[in-house]
Amino acid sequence: MNDFLVTYMPAVVQYWDYIVKAIWETIYMVSVSLLFSALIGIPLGVLLVITSRNHLLPMPALNQILGFVINILRSIPYIVLVIILIPFSRKLIGTSIGPEAAIISLVAGSAPFVARLVETAIREVNRGVIEAAQSMGASNWQIIRKILIPEALPAIVSGITVTAVGLIGYSAMAGVVGAGGLGAMAYTHGFNGFKEDILFVTTLLLILLVQGVQMIGDAISRKLDHR
């Protein structure tokens, strides 16, 4: 086994420590970005639904402004977003390079996406169930907490899974701001460094990561779904 690796993947063996570090960088960037995207995106998604017409808290103006801002953020290509946000991250965290800087642009790119997915998920919640809760005397906040989110949870989890997979892809591009990770490794050492074995192994690792995330997400969503 060792002989095989040394013969056919010399660079992988040589750079193995860096690859392991890159795996953790990717996992770190993706999970932290995902956490913040969910923390921002889920409330925004809920707000998009309840402020729409004929819903719990109709606020047409707010609803339209919110939708508009989300659409703008979603239409900017990620690579452009990274560059636009360089001055912003310098102000916010004191640096415009490294994983933390990447996280800022990743969150800016995926939180609006989460918001839209959550919006769709919550819109699917049966109106009759909301009405039943109102007939019991539930407040809007109780309806959000006890009806809308629990009933939409499997769909929200699916949405978060899709976002996580997307983030793995985007995090590769975040190498531009020196964020590291598997994508940067594949590009700088594998592609630019003509080390095909590194290109191969890092790509393989990204595939495994995506598959793993998708499997876990599907399993959670299935477990939550009692329809």
Added chain:
Amino acid sequence: MISLKNVSKVFKNRFGSVHALDGIDLSINKGEIFGIIGYSGAGKSTLVRLMNLLEAPTTGDVIVGDTRLTQLPPGQLRKARRKIGMVFQHFNLLWSRTVAENVALPLEIAGVPKREHAARVKELLELVGLADKADAYPSQLSGGQKQRVGIARALANHPDVLLCDEATSALDPKTTDSILDLLKEINRKLGLTIVLITHEMHVIEKICDRVAVMESGRIIELGDVVEVFSRPKTTTTRQFISQVTGSEQLDDDVLRQIGPGTLLRCTFLGDAASQAVISQLVKEVGVEVTIIQGQIKRLKEIAFGTLYIQVPGDIDVEARTVAYLKKQGVHVDVLQSVEGGGAQ
């Protein structure tokens, strides 16, 4: 228990406005089972949803118990709603919660301490006969079982009133009966006032004390079930009665095969049906009577029936027959006269 005073509801959309309810005055007594029957679009669903202000009236007052709901600020309205349970046609259970958790939802909403939930839920599930399904999810239940959960949930906070919005319309006849039996039992056991809306006469006949018939946003008849249905004043009411008394129509095939002679449709209501009207007719008028088709059913304690009879003879015999039957309180339609052609 519930009073609606001059209540109207106008729905506005971009095409204009629709008067869903038009000056309704209604008073529902404590402890009774009150039925509201009407075809779809009659406004009955809007009417029942006014009673917990899920739908706010455009004008008028809604009073439940001692509370004028139409005057309450939102927070107090929510509190008042806890004492008004509601059951829905499509059950509206949360599929993300088990049966027990669904029943506990109103308790959570009302802020009942968590430690009291289990005992109350158990009590309620026993009442509706689903104690063994506490940990099942709604998707594992039949329609009738789902509605039992819906009823248990509606009763969780000891309401004074139970509103049923087409509670049995999504169920098969056998299940409908079992749910109606349950509602009746709850009404007797808990002294709960029940308001139910339906388009099924059977529901009214089986459990209601009083009934209101609705059409075009108005109540067109109102009173004791027996009274309203033994002396229907409107065509709509008559049509609802025929739902349970069977079809009033004679097959076209049968009509074509009938030979000459008078063909009459006799509609019996109340006393007339229980008397020997036809044999009296034969004796007193001295005519021969052929029974073509007929059906007599009982609704509460009144008999309802439709009888198609053929009477051979001339125009004089026909006139005397019709006159005799009318005198006996039978509603007569001449479908085919000896003078050629029928009235209808």
